[in-house]
Amino acid sequence: METLNETLQETITFDLGTEGVRDLNAELHAPTARRYRVKNPLGAHAVAAGVDGDLEILIEGDVGYYCAGMNQDGRITVEGSAGPGVAENMMSGVVRIRGNASQSAGATAHGGLLVIEGNASTRCGISLKGADIVVGGDIGAMGAFMAQAGRIVVCGDAGDGLGDSIFEARVYVRGEVGALGADCIEKDMGPEHRAELKELLTRAGMTEGADDPAYLGRFRRYGSARTLYHFNSDHSGRY
């Protein structure tokens, strides 16, 4: 661990090529600085998991499973791609993936913002519980599966099974959508939804699209038909 003085705040640099994830996370859980730089993550798992504070963490490379897991208030950027479960169960803060994300990105996240500038694989936003997810590219199949609350924006295409058994989460997709999942329907795009979409894209730093009405106009909104909220044997063929 070497300490650098960058800009006005002290930055601590970890090199995961020589130091362990345990050492990194122990420091992040009892921080002695506000800014961190992580070199050579080399696909390690649980990088910056369990952050609980307003820390700025820059990870210079690809990470494995559960990067930024259960993040609280941390502002975590991955200058690479992320493995499964990035920002799973995040409570607050911002996690940004410059590359692509594997499956279950943002799974069960309760709060905060997850930005994936590339594509996200299957089950993006599964069981989402209030967080926001903005994906610059495409998402794979079963996105927003059983998503309970929160918002998902997909600037590209969405795979089959989108929003299967979705609850009250709202999904915006700009490109093509495969077969919708059970109980997921397309819904009207009202002014409040366009405003919400613009706000989400702006927060995600995708201001070019956010400020372009034609770009915004291509998004469609998806959500729950709420027909499966209660047991009804007539629906048995829909599950």
Place this chain on the structure above:
Amino acid sequence: MRSPEDRGLRESATYDRAAIAAIQHAADTGVYDIRGWGAKRPLPHFDDLLFLGSSMSRYPLEGYRERCDTDVVLGDLHEADPIHIDIPVTIAGMSFGALSAQAKEALGRGASAVGTSTTTGDGGMTDEERGHSDKLVYQLLPSRYGMNPDHLRAADALEVVLGQGAKPGGGGMLLGQKITERVAGMRTLPVGIDQRSACRHPDWTGPDDLAIKIHELREITDWQKPVFVKIGASRPYYDVKLAVAAGADVVVLDGMQGGTAATQEVFIEHVGIPILAALPQAVQALQELDMHRKVKLIASGGIRNGADVAKALALGADAVSIGTAALIALGDNDPQYAEEYELLGSAAGYYDDFQDGRDPAGITTQDPRLAARLDPVAAGHRLANYLRVLTLEAQTLARACGKSHLLHLEPEDLVALTVEAAAMSRIPLAGTSWVPGGGRDFG
């Protein structure tokens, strides 16, 4: 009027009254039966085993004079802070939502009074529960309702739930009657919906992923919390080995008699295996890994008395867990509510409509009027009494077998009463040296 039997009428063994009622209910409603409790069918169980006791060849301990210790340490394998429990009986995971806040508080009070642990459930951790449980295990379930890293850090241990004995392969269920504003808020669900949870975890699949998931949980909690893995008994020989490989400190093995707050009747009665058949497989798996008594094993599903406790330990468990019996101790199915059970179409001793939310005893309900009937202090006292009796009974049997600690009980202290029990438990049939089915060579 004479009973049908007295009049010479013959009830069908195949289409008995329960089967006829189930067909009629299905025809009337078009929906399958959902209920609480656990399997009600007769099953090979600990009753089918007997302790041999001491005589000439074994030396007993004095029943009221010589020590027979009961303490157990859970989670001392991976340098986490282990849980020390004074008795080898813990309280199983039961959610706030399935149970009233008063019931959860009572469980905490009762368990804490005798130095054992309680477990959260599929709905998050409540202040009542944390506040009244000296030792609290926090469950991580597929739904992740209310999952909160602050609660992870506030817990004494973590339990990754892969399944439960009442429904291996099934997800949680809580019907709309019990999704009140508070429950809905904790679970991020609309008020009043019929909640049907996922059966698979959202961010991992398979044992290799589980190892990485457990690693993440340890990282988040700075390697301070023991990690339990709970499995519903179906293929325990393999599941236990995989749980150990994934890094579990403790494996919780729940047999099909284990209770549920709400599950399809067909699931409860037809999926999974009895704890008597599951436990020896789990022990064999641990022994083959040289992890028996290192990775701790908690058995559950149908534990009712100290004999069940002692027999589970003799078969190789390190502790047992109780759910249904704990609720009964709190006051579930109490005859004082007989008239109200009748009004609900049930009877004291038969009531299993935990899904319905109208529990007269105030335990499996979210109705404030009913829940207020349960005094958490008095109910906690009843549970503590019951837990003490379980322990005293188990000690009585252990002393008779010459054991100065409950964990010294061993398979050689037991015989089986039936061929089925002998085959499942791998304990010789009484009066013989016969273990049907080849004994301890499952793998």
